[in-house]
Amino acid sequence: MTRLSSYFLPTLKESPADAEAISHRLMVRAGLVRQLGAGMWTYLPAGWRAHRKAEQIVREEMDAIGAHEMLMPVLQPAELWQRTGRYAIDELFKLKDRRGADLVLALSHEEPLTFHVAREVRSYRDLPLILYHFQVKERDEARPRAGVLRTREFIMKDSYSFDRDAEGLDHSYALHVAAYDRIFDRSGLEWYRVESDVGMMGGFGAHEYMAPCAAGENEVALSDAGYAANVEVASAEAQDVDALPEALARPEAVETPGARTVEEVSAQLGVSAGALVKAMPMLRESGEPLLVLVRGDHRLNEIKLQNALGGAVRQATGEEIERLFGAPAGYVGPVGATVEVLADEALRGLHGLVAGANEAGRHLQGVEPERDFNASWRDVRSVVVGDRCPSGATIRIEPAIEVGNIFKLGTRYSEPLGATYLDVEGTERHIWMGSYGIGPARIAAAAVEQFADDQGISWPRSLAPFDVELVTLGKEGEEAREVSDRLYDELRAEGLDVLYDERDAGAGEKFADAELLGCPLRLTVGRRGLESGEIEAQLRRGQEKRSLPLDGAAGAAAGLWRELP
Numbered sequence: 001m002t003r004l005s006s007y008f009l010p011t012l013k014e015s016p017a018d019a020e021a022i023s024h025r026l027m028v029r030a031g032l033v034r035q036l037g038a039g040m041w042t043y044l045p046a047g048w049r050a051h052r053k054a055e056q057i058v059r060e061e062m063d064a065i066g067a068h069e070m071l072m073p074v075l076q077p078a079e080l081w082q083r084t085g086r087y088a089i090d091e092l093f094k095l096k097d098r099r100g101a102d103l104v105l106a107l108s109h110e111e112p113l114t115f116h117v118a119r120e121v122r123s124y125r126d127l128p129l130i131l132y133h134f135q136v137k138e139r140d141e142a143r144p145r146a147g148v149l150r151t152r153e154f155i156m157k158d159s160y161s162f163d164r165d166a167e168g169l170d171h172s173y174a175l176h177v178a179a180y181d182r183i184f185d186r187s188g189l190e191w192y193r194v195e196s197d198v199g200m201m202g203g204f205g206a207h208e209y210m211a212p213c214a215a216g217e218n219e220v221a222l223s224d225a226g227y228a229a230n231v232e233v234a235s236a237e238a239q240d241v242d243a244l245p246e247a248l249a250r251p252e253a254v255e256t257p258g259a260r261t262v263e264e265v266s267a268q269l270g271v272s273a274g275a276l277v278k279a280m281p282m283l284r285e286s287g288e289p290l291l292v293l294v295r296g297d298h299r300l301n302e303i304k305l306q307n308a309l310g311g312a313v314r315q316a317t318g319e320e321i322e323r324l325f326g327a328p329a330g331y332v333g334p335v336g337a338t339v340e341v342l343a344d345e346a347l348r349g350l351h352g353l354v355a356g357a358n359e360a361g362r363h364l365q366g367v368e369p370e371r372d373f374n375a376s377w378r379d380v381r382s383v384v385v386g387d388r389c390p391s392g393a394t395i396r397i398e399p400a401i402e403v404g405n406i407f408k409l410g411t412r413y414s415e416p417l418g419a420t421y422l423d424v425e426g427t428e429r430h431i432w433m434g435s436y437g438i439g440p441a442r443i444a445a446a447a448v449e450q451f452a453d454d455q456g457i458s459w460p461r462s463l464a465p466f467d468v469e470l471v472t473l474g475k476e477g478e479e480a481r482e483v484s485d486r487l488y489d490e491l492r493a494e495g496l497d498v499l500y501d502e503r504d505a506g507a508g509e510k511f512a513d514a515e516l517l518g519c520p521l522r523l524t525v526g527r528r529g530l531e532s533g534e535i536e537a538q539l540r541r542g543q544e545k546r547s548l549p550l551d552g553a554a555g556a557a558a559g560l561w562r563e564l565p
Contacts, residue, residue: 002500003500007045007046007499008044011029014029015029016028019147021149021215022215023146023147023148023452024148024149024215027148030046030518031044031047038152039141039153040152041148046465046517047465049497051444052440053463054443057462061179065130067130067131067132071133072113072135073106074105074106074137075104076111077101077103078101078103078104083111084412091107092140093105106135106138108158109133109160113131114417115417117129117162117419117431121419121431123421124421124423124424127162128164130159130161130162130175131159131162132159133158134156134440135155135156136153137156138152139152139153149401149445151441154439156440158435159437161173161434163432166432169410169432173434180406183404184403188463189211189403189443190450192209192220192222194208194228195207195229195234196208197230205407205408206406210401211403211442211443211450212398212399212400213401215399216398216401218399218401219231220398220399221236221383222395222398223388223389223394223396227389227395232301233303235383236388236395239387241275244272244352245275245353246352247352248352250366251365252364252365253362254269254365255361256269256361257361261330265363269354269365275296275352275354276297276355277294277295277296278296278300279291279293280293281315281321281329282313283313284309284311288340289320289325290313290339290340291334291339291342292342292343293343294381295350298384299381299382299384300344300382301380324339325337325358326358327356327359330356331357331358331359333356333367334355334367335367340376341374342376343375344381345378347369350369351368352367403438404439406434406435406437408434410433451541452518456515458520458541459518459520461520461561461564461565465517466498467519467520468497468498468519468522469498469500469514470488470491472501472525472526473507473525474526474527479527483525484502488500491554493554494554496557496561520541520564521540522540523536523553532547533549535547535548537560539560548560
């Protein structure tokens, strides 16, 4: 029996002092996890059961698309990562063995699996292939936070597809999309599949699976027309500028002493922030200066900028601004600029704008892009609430937890690691790859975040550590205890996982702990119910109470459980 009196479930009345996220507070309080160090978490028995429930859903859906489970080591030779160019990633743990050999602790497994495939796959007949594993990942996270959501060590399911060409990759990608959709549906989560940035993974296409909740570190741009994208890459038509100034025949200088920021210039000149040109002096990796322009009411999206340029950029220092851009910070503008200018698309077609005059204490009014300065045009701003998606619907933005991601890698890893095959004509070609990750811990934490109430966790049926919590109010030797013991066996015979609370504790304490743990169904056996020939059932979500007849209670409870979300 899984008796609570002997089960390791150390609940707490108070939340950890540093806990901000709901899942952090409740998973600790409910005895699911405990912290070992910064970003290092131990899963206690009930927490591990929930984690394994998420794993099993993922495993079943991966197997259903013909993927083959395996296992690769966390400790890996650094040389593979050096060959792919990922050794320089800041989050990668790097170490040496006793003989001085360079090693890494993997944060993903593209390198080792591509290494193996390069040595085992020879012919087009060996492809396509999908391989996956559940394995520990290590990440030198700069700021671990939010309990199990952002950690330095975690378990991830990562799968990898290997195909003959781009068409084959598209098919493998579609298989994973369908599998992931089913996984998150089965997990009981609210979720979105959104366009995303490839980031450190590389490649040329990616989507993320997002579970909306207040604790999410990502922001998702959504519309009722079905548009969904991470704000890092989202594109939308900008809202019109309020009270755009009248057009002028040519730019006119105006004194703006001490006004360097958008807010200060806007206040001095009595114009809206959207009528200003925000000029940001930047430097490319090569050291070449670049002036980036966005509307004054918009924010530069650095990820979109780097993607547009195909390389990293950084903001210029005060000394670099004066030396390379010819004006003090806050007064740099595009009119008469001697450096490369890149303008955001939302500035195109506007008139009467205000921009820096490239002189201390002065700005220009009446600036028109393309008439008064030339620029290359890119979408480099972050979308905001109220913009319009490509279908014309209004954009809203919600915080969300990333629970999965999928990437089209192409030949990003097969080229440096020599993963090739011979096609039907005997020509050697590089293998096309995809990479697909899911975090079981994030699935569990997202479920806690989305469905918790004031009393505690309210698990979806598919992820709950136990299906039913059976609470007896009878003491040893009493009828209620004897009935509870028999009911436990009958529930188990119905195929249910049952946590049996037979502790010598008060009813209030037992009920409070049951609601904190959040099993989908609670059954209570007490003297008054037995006198009426009934046991009490409480549906955890909504805390709805029902009475079940004592005769056939296990079957009735199993039927009720199967109807729960």
